[in-house]
Amino acid sequence: MVPVLLLFTAMLLWGLTAAAAQIRCVDAARAGARAAARSEPPAEATGAAVAAAPPGAEVSVRRDGDLMRVRVTARSLGPGRLAGLLSLTVGAEAVAEAEDTVGAEDTAGAEGT
Secondary structure: OHHHHHHHHHHHHHHHHHHHHHHEEEEEEEEHHHHHHHOOOHHHHHHHHHOOOOOOOEEEEEEEEEEEEEEEEEEEOOOOOOOOOOEEEEEEEEEEHHHHHHHHHHHHHHHHH
């Protein structure tokens, strides 16, 4: 019975570690998207995301029309000796409208009248 309980505990800890890494990816993507939307330099937006991301995470920042997209991916390792075998890739993407485009339609319409 003890080996089963140990295995269950290890798997529970592995799941919690993966969930924590996922949450950190979400937070990091949001931080990077906010920074990018404020028209901060790409290095600063990437730095904001990396600071909140799990260790070893990959961050990409790109502009898609009026939107700033930040994608963060990281590996969540498994328990003990099986760390490499039970690793998961977790990630998140956040999107924010670039502040330099907010209200641009309103001013264009006002100039034409």
